[in-house]
Amino acid sequence: MCALCGVLLTDHWAERGGARNRAFRVRLVNRVLAFYGLSLDDWGSAVYTLRDRKGSAVVVSDLASLWTESERMAGRPLDPLDPGLVAALGGVHG
Amino acid sequence: MAERLPVAVVTGALGSGKTTLLRSLLTHPGMGETAVLVNELGEVGIDHHLLRQVDERTVLLASGCLCCSMRGDLADELRDLLTRRDRGEIPPFGRVVVETTGLADPAPILYTLLAEPVLRHHFELETVVVTVDAQHGLGREEAVRQAAAADTLVVTKVETVEQDAVAALEEELGRLNPLASVREVSFGDVDPALLFPGPERRRSPRDLTPPPASDGARENKKHSHDGVEAFALTVEGELDWTAFGVWLTMLLQSRGADVLRVKGLLNVGATGPVLLNGVQHVVHPPEHLDAWPDGERRSRLVFIARGIGRAELEASLAAFQRAART
Numbered sequence: 001m002c003a004l005c006g007v008l009l010t011d012h013w014a015e016r017g018g019a020r021n022r023a024f025r026v027r028l029v030n031r032v033l034a035f036y037g038l039s040l041d042d043w044g045s046a047v048y049t050l051r052d053r054k055g056s057a058v059v060v061s062d063l064a065s066l067w068t069e070s071e072r073m074a075g076r077p078l079d080p081l082d083p084g085l086v087a088a089l090g091g092v093h094g
Numbered sequence: 095m096a097e098r099l100p101v102a103v104v105t106g107a108l109g110s111g112k113t114t115l116l117r118s119l120l121t122h123p124g125m126g127e128t129a130v131l132v133n134e135l136g137e138v139g140i141d142h143h144l145l146r147q148v149d150e151r152t153v154l155l156a157s158g159c160l161c162c163s164m165r166g167d168l169a170d171e172l173r174d175l176l177t178r179r180d181r182g183e184i185p186p187f188g189r190v191v192v193e194t195t196g197l198a199d200p201a202p203i204l205y206t207l208l209a210e211p212v213l214r215h216h217f218e219l220e221t222v223v224v225t226v227d228a229q230h231g232l233g234r235e236e237a238v239r240q241a242a243a244a245d246t247l248v249v250t251k252v253e254t255v256e257q258d259a260v261a262a263l264e265e266e267l268g269r270l271n272p273l274a275s276v277r278e279v280s281f282g283d284v285d286p287a288l289l290f291p292g293p294e295r296r297r298s299p300r301d302l303t304p305p306p307a308s309d310g311a312r313e314n315k316k317h318s319h320d321g322v323e324a325f326a327l328t329v330e331g332e333l334d335w336t337a338f339g340v341w342l343t344m345l346l347q348s349r350g351a352d353v354l355r356v357k358g359l360l361n362v363g364a365t366g367p368v369l370l371n372g373v374q375h376v377v378h379p380p381e382h383l384d385a386w387p388d389g390e391r392r393s394r395l396v397f398i399a400r401g402i403g404r405a406e407l408e409a410s411l412a413a414f415q416r417a418a419r420t
Contacts, residue, residue: 025340087413090417090420
């Protein structure tokens with residue numbers, strides 16, 4: 001696990017704001033994951049379930065492992081600079 | 095949490111003057127009680143009661159990410175220093191200086207200090223000092239990575255080349271890493287206070303004035319180090335912190351090896367900014383500062399990156415921020 005992910009997403013930062021913030025984060029991550037045919041469910045506010053469209057699912061304990069698992073399931077890197085993703089999020093690239 | 099001991103990292107290419115610098119610093123009266131971990135005892139060549147050798151062993155963690163690997167050797171030595179100090183076997187010390195080999199990547203050292211459960215409570219990174227030989231400048235990729243991680247770049251052996259060449263090198267270093275201060279040193283002669291200013295200085299945001307506008311690879315091709323460029327992003331208005339966290343973690347997961355450094359002040363709607371400081375995948379716990387350094391509440395992020403343009407980063411960050419609001 002990377003220090004960044006651990007610190008930024010599972011430590012005090014990530015959980016600040018409690019359940020509402022967590023729900024907001026899941027909604028936002030789902031906007032990103034949709035571009036790759038993946039989705040994330042919050043499972044009892046304890047762990048998350050990451051799914052693809054073929055019915056595969058994997059439990060991730062925190063968002064730290066989310067990007068690694070998503071990359072594995074999508075079979076390609078999840079690059080936030082991808083112009084397609086930027087456009088899908090409502091951005092104007094360039 | 096009790097006061098943590100500052101750890102300063104001294105690194106630089108082989109032959110760039112690390113040992114000369116260290117030898118000179120250790121005999122300086124202003125250095126205070128400092129424990130020193132070196133990779134080659136014989137090279138320093140002075141008798142110092144707190145000098146220890148550490149063999150560089152990097153333990154690659156399951157993630158397979160090199161920058162997030164644990165320096166087991168360093169962790170062992172630092173824990174041992176604490177134990178021996180507490181038992182009274184060695185005198186109390188107020189700082190640890192870690193000298194690395196010329197090939198060492200500083201990121202695993204930072205990761206070790208942040209992630210090792212015992213160390214993170216007892217030590218904190220004070221500064222990264224990188225030596226650059228005025229004759230040879232930056233060369234290998236490791237040297238560029240080290241320079242990007244630096245808080246201070248020490249140009250050594252300045253007496254061996256013309257002043258114009260030193261000035262040109264300093265300009266080049268300033269372009270590569272605008273976050274670092276650059277100091278000339280001859281025969282290792284420097285006031286320790288200039289290199290080791292205390293952890294507070296590292297948290298100071300005053301060096302975050304954005305460098306002159308640059309659009310990544312556009313400028314200074316002849317000075318580019320494998321496409322490594324420094325540039326600044328500024329964002330007006332309040333940033334959504336959750337969206338920023340999602341964006342940055344995703345960016346570092348996919349492009350971390352090419353993001354050599356990121357440092358920024360973020361407006362997340364609080365009175366003061368959040369200070370962010372990272373080297374490759376390794377990011378210090380973001381800190382809330384009480385006030386903005388200049389009263390301007392604009393978020394600013396300085397990136398030192400390879401093959402990533404300012405415009406694409408800006409567009410991506412803006413898209414994630416928009417997604418948070420819609």
